[in-house]
Amino acid sequence: MPHVDLLLIGTGSGNSILSEEFRDRSVAIVERGVFGGTCLNVGCIPTKMFVHTADVAATPASSSRLGVDETLDQVRWPHIRDRIFGRIDPIASGGRDYRTTHPDNAHVTLYEGTARFTAERQVQIEPNDGGPSLSLTADQVVVAAGGRPYIPNIPGLADVPFHTSDTIMRLEELPRHLTVVGGGYVATELAHVFSSLGVAVTVINRSGALLRAEDEEVSARFTELADLKWDVRLNTTVRRVDQHGSALRLELAGPEGETTLETGELLLAVGRVPNTDLLDAPAGGLAMNPAGLLVVDEYQRTTVDGVWALGDICSPWALKHVANHEARIVQHNVLHPESPQAADHRYVPHAVFSSPQVASVGMTEKHALAQGIEISVARQAYADIAYGWAMEDTTGFAKLVAEKGTGRLLGAHIIGPQAPTLIQPLIQAMSFEQDVREIARGQYWIHPAMPELVENALLQLD
Incomplete structure (x- = not known):
């Protein structure tokens, strides 16, 4: 069974841990998805590139109050999409190539597949290409496996096409109508993007306000303004979804009773879940809290000696700047166990890049x-x-x-x-x-x- 000094699970913020000080250690990296993690590929960076484009596209709608009459002549969605991912995809592939081919990484082995714990500091890797599984042990393990969109249990959903934030930004063409289920930051940011590009947007939210985790006055003001731009359905749930010709038909339950809604595309943005279930964390002796997050102390140590965690797999904030901070803490503590540093989570800020x-x-x-x-x-x-x-x-x-x-x-x-x-x-x-x-x-x-x-x-x- 192969053994390494350090096993790193996930290539988002965890990838930044490998400084020159690790050159004398054998390192294994396991990545089940696209190299670079959520933020680079399907999160912060592409969404904000879309948001800035949407902000520009929305300018004509409000320019007349300043005495400037503007029009939005055309939205070239393929150009917008390809400009953004034409920049991001090479970064992801370049990061992978650096770890696999550059002489600086002769001590690093990349495994593309899903790692599952089978014992403390021991994993079984199921390769993405369907090849034979491999077992691996390590002196120290850093779990930075992130999270993924939560898929609600809606009757009929398994039989129809739908999107999450992982896929919606790569649409072939803009739909006439998009229905967004959810009322948090992912839902409201993407609603802003598509509505600004000319798509009719309906937002379905089970609670009585959008961004309800914000200060009550902020949430109320945002909900009020959103209702002027989008078809906002509050206190509403999706009871069922079915294919209806080329469209999707949603059965809704809300203040007006049971209604139906037809839409071109469906985006589910109702939250995210940590990937602890994919890791089979309990088999590795790793404790989890009721939300499924790995339990860590102030030094980012898990409940197993020699196993560390950072980012969305253990953090209730699910923010890139938090993951980056925790990566720096883990890096220091792995290298300098005699003088550990504690993470600072006193004042964690966040932002919603909607409108x-x-x-x-x-x-x-x-x-x-x-x-x-x-x-x-x-x-x-x-x-x-x-x-x-x-x-x-x-x-x-x-x-x-x-x-x-x-x-x-x-x-x-x-x-x-x-x-x-x-x-x-x-x-x-x-x-x-x-x-x-x-x-x-x-x-x-x-x-x-x-x-x-x-x-x-x-x-x-x-």
């Missing part, structure tokens, strides 16, 4: 109150800053939550243009424990730039 954009870090007002904290809350509208006037933005706002009297910022939530960029100084303030009064008054804020939204919100806190 409008949303960004958040820390506690919501509801969460802070639930913890019995006396808080000060500030709200600042884009419409009340000079650059907001320039954009004629009447819907966006920033909301800050601080501990009353201490100046400690507990949470920040922004909905509006460039929200993911605007929130960054607030992430920094929380991470380095800066007083909100110091942030607001201890530096220059460029006038009349958009960060005045943040400055003016900070000045309201006490």
Whole structure:
């Protein structure tokens, strides 16, 4: 049975662990999908390239209020799609080639297949090409196997074509109508992409608001604005789906009772699940929490000595910047077990690149109150800053939550243009424990730039 010093399962953020310091160790990498992981191939990067294109395509719809009359003349979907994946696919294949052919990786062996634990630090690999299985043991194992879209149990679904975020971006042609099931960040980002490119979009969400994990005011505002652009069906579930000619027919149950909806394409975006079941984690002695995530401590150690985990396989956030941070922690701790470093998950920010954009870090007002904290809350509208006037933005706002009297910022939530960029100084303030009064008054804020939204919100806190 082959044995290696280090076994790495997954080639997303885990692939970045292999620095020059590992050159003297034998390494095996197992990848069941496309080299490079979720973010590169079907997640963050292609979706944001589509989002930017969608933002440009959506500009004519709102330009007239500024006195500029524009039209969207044509959307060349094959060109859009091929431009994006024409850049991404070579990166994925180039990463694979580097690990398999470059002299720097003479100590690395890549196995393309599915790894399943059969004992502690022992796996059986089922090759993608159907070849014979292989068993492998290792002194240390890094599990970075990621996650995948969740497929709900909808009657009839197994007999009809449908899409997830893994496949929807590679459509041959744009449909006339797209139905999106889900109300989170994947659903709303892709709804924005396709609606901006001229597709009629219906969003079906089982709860009463979109982006319901956000601050309640942000979620309510986003839902209100989404309803103006898309056919939003709240408190609605899909009871059944069937093929109806060239279309799909969905049977829905909602506030209006049972209804039917015909659509050209169906996108399921109701969440993601970790790949722990594909790994048969319990066979490797690895404990999981009720959500199916691998249990890790602050050093990213699993419950088995010598086995580490990072990213979506163990993280409740499922964010690339979290996976990258955890990869750096694991890299250090594998190389320097005598001086381990702990991961910092105190203030994990996230963003939704829909329209409008949303960004958040820390506690919501509801969460802070639930913890019995006396808080000060500030709200600042884009419409009340000079650059907001320039954009004629009447819907966006920033909301800050601080501990009353201490100046400690507990949470920040922004909905509006460039929200993911605007929130960054607030992430920094929380991470380095800066007083909100110091942030607001201890530096220059460029006038009349958009960060005045943040400055003016900070000045309201006490």
